[in-house]
Amino acid sequence: MLTTELKKDLEPISVNTRADMVELRLREYLNKKELKTGDLLPTEMELSEALGVSRNVLREALSRLRMLGLVESKKKRGMVLTNPDILGSFERVLNPQRMDTSTLKNLFELRLVLEMGLADLLFVRKTAKDIKELEAIVKNGKFEDDDVFRVTREIAFHGKLYEITGNDTLKRFQIMLLPVFDYVLKNENRSVKSNISHTDLVRILKNGTKEEFVVGMREHLRPHFELLKNL
Amino acid sequence: MLTTELKKDLEPISVNTRADMVELRLREYLNKKELKTGDLLPTEMELSEALGVSRNVLREALSRLRMLGLVESKKKRGMVLTNPDILGSFERVLNPQRMDTSTLKNLFELRLVLEMGLADLLFVRKTAKDIKELEAIVKNGKFEDDDVFRVTREIAFHGKLYEITGNDTLKRFQIMLLPVFDYVLKNENRSVKSNISHTDLVRILKNGTKEEFVVGMREHLRPHFELLKNL
Incomplete structure (x- = not known):
């Protein structure tokens, strides 16, 4: 013994x-x-x-x-x-249910950082076709209050932004982060409303400047930034 | 047969x-x-x-x-x-020598996106102590032309920015991306000079606004953004 x-x-x-x-x-x-x-x-x-x-x-x-x-x-x-698939293993472990709170918080923030940093690539790579596709996604904005519609369009809109960057790693990375985002958003404070809609962001991307887009995206994401304070 | x-x-x-x-x-x-x-x-x-x-x-x-x-x-x-270590396997495969050009390019861009998106977290989380540490890192800026000094301070400065975010995942992620950045920068066009130095960025972080910081960081990273065109 x-x-x-x-x-x-x-x-x-x-x-x-x-x-x-x-x-x-x-x-x-x-x-x-x-x-x-x-x-x-x-x-x-x-x-x-x-x-x-x-x-x-x-x-x-x-x-x-x-x-x-x-x-x-x-x-x-x-x-x-072989050429390693750099995100393959990341994909294998990314299950929000088995992450501790600080990892969830970190990944939530990571996605906000990415979103805020996209402007430069977007303004270099956007095409007229991209803008048209974004416009198609944002129309019917009147259903914004319907939850299922809202989430579907949210994913379609932000996913399309990542697609415009032409960066596959970035695009795949954000798809992987979606479940985390979803998981955290269950606790979102719906009383905080943003003054910049998807429609506004498309307008800025079409006719505005990078600087305006960053400011617009910040306001668009304000409910999420607010949420950070409670995490 | x-x-x-x-x-x-x-x-x-x-x-x-x-x-x-x-x-x-x-x-x-x-x-x-x-x-x-x-x-x-x-x-x-x-x-x-x-x-x-x-x-x-x-x-x-x-x-x-x-x-x-x-x-x-x-x-x-x-x-x-167990709580998976979400970045552990990523770390295991991240060797720039065995990545194809498009993966290298994607990861290089990913780091630029992160850097451009940091402002919001930085302005929420910065402390007087952080600013003092950044000031210590950027002084002796006169050696900027010495390559070894330049790279060391480059890493120390940007590393400290990630540290200020208080986000360990983000910090570890950027450390992992360093070899990729290094690898790509061997081809950097040194003729493109930025008008915003580390010292300027610290000044903005101390007394300026988020918006000014984003504009400053964009100018600071201009040589890298220029490089993207040739990748």
């Missing part, structure tokens, strides 16, 4: 330590050797021998790298390095 | 398919059951039986979930759900 003190002083080695270490070692190896996309990795046998671990542990670590999109198994060639 | 056509029509099943499927199935299960942080998972035996897969395949998938920070093995309790 172990004494409580010994248990406290000597933390048990996690069952996962070896796979963690092998995964880290392999990532360090890939970076140190400055391997590039398409380069071939040593065989499983060579790797497990060099690392002094069983094939099972090695395979576990390699499986993680495959999930991250760092390596790919090619029939008859072996493992090659 | 297979005909080329058959090879093209029937893609070989990836060696990894089963672990991929089990991983996906487990993540769906966690979401569907609306399991929360701290909840206990079924045992490995129960899971492998329900999924109809070997313990090895199951363990491979569970190892991935552990890496993502979705589950944790607790001695004597079994596997429990």
